[in-house]
Amino acid sequence: MSASNGAPLVVFDFDKTIVGCDSDNWVVDALAATHRFDELLRHLPWNTAIDTMLGELHAQGKSIDDIKAPLRAAPLSPHVVAAIKSAHALGCELRILSDANAFFIDTILHHHGLAAYFSGMDTNPAHVDADGRLRIGPYHEFRDAATGHGCALPTCPPNMCKGKVMERILREEEEEAASATAGKGRRRRAVVYLGDGRGDYCPSLKLREGDYVMPRAGYPVWDLVVDSPPRAAVRGWASFEDLARVLLAIVDGEIARAATEDAAMVVPDCRALVAAPARQEALLPKAVRVPN
Secondary structure: OOOOOOOOEEEEOOEOOOEOOOHHHHHHHHOOOHHHHHHHHOOOOHHHHHHHHHHHHHHOOOOHHHHHHHHHOOOOOHHHHHHHHHHHHOOOEEEEEEEEEHHHHHHHHHHOOOHHHOOEEEEEOEEEOOOOOEEEOOOOOOOOHHHOOOOOOOOOOOOOOHHHHHHHHHHHHHHHHHHHOOOOOOOOOOEEEEEOOHHHHHHHHHOOOOOEEEEEOOOHHHHHHHHOOOOOEEOOEOOHHHHHHHHHHHHHHHHHHHHHHHHHOOOOOHHHHOOOHHHHHHHOOOOOOOOO
16 A cells, blocks of 8 residues: 555565575585585475475475474575564565575564565465475476466566466556556556665666666676666665665655655645735725715
């Protein structure tokens, strides 16, 4: 739901954007399965490889609590926590768009008390089956061409095209804006997208003038954005302190812009334009008494 003060919709990637690591690798490394995971990645797509790896860990006796423990210890900068809470307090709606998975993201956010700040999440689905084994599925089914996401951009993995998701988000934003501001001629609120990886390039290209993309400098998405910039304004960041500063500057700017537009659209009170009766009488010629 759009805020009335012009605060933007902020859409975060998760790994290396909210949390300071790749959550899949973090868990695999913590459970001493790095070598085996690297072997699986030689012949399987990442999404399939992490599901297979979790199946093998389950067969070795690793429990759900064994998986949750490293997730709770994943690095999360206080600057990111502050940025999330501040943006939310200023009226921003916050969402997550990530190629991680729902179980890992939920575990981390709930551990840090941040889950309630986000209105929605688009990521790979996850569930614990009847045997207590964590299963990870693809956001977009890709086992055959008919069910693939259909994006031709080589930076999108087969299991998830974030650009397709961003198209849906923008469509929903346009529809909400059209309904809420019928006849007022206002555009939808701005959308801010933050990310670091190759998969974050496609959603950046879907953003339009008036939106913002925040690519992380020194990471794959940065070079892609620099080489072929999107239509959205580019605001880079490197450290998590940068993330907080840049994001909140955008939020403050959008709120100020909306306030200026609101002030410009104020219609003067028509009653103030009508002269008071006493004033009108004063302007009339006075009657002259003529003696009989």
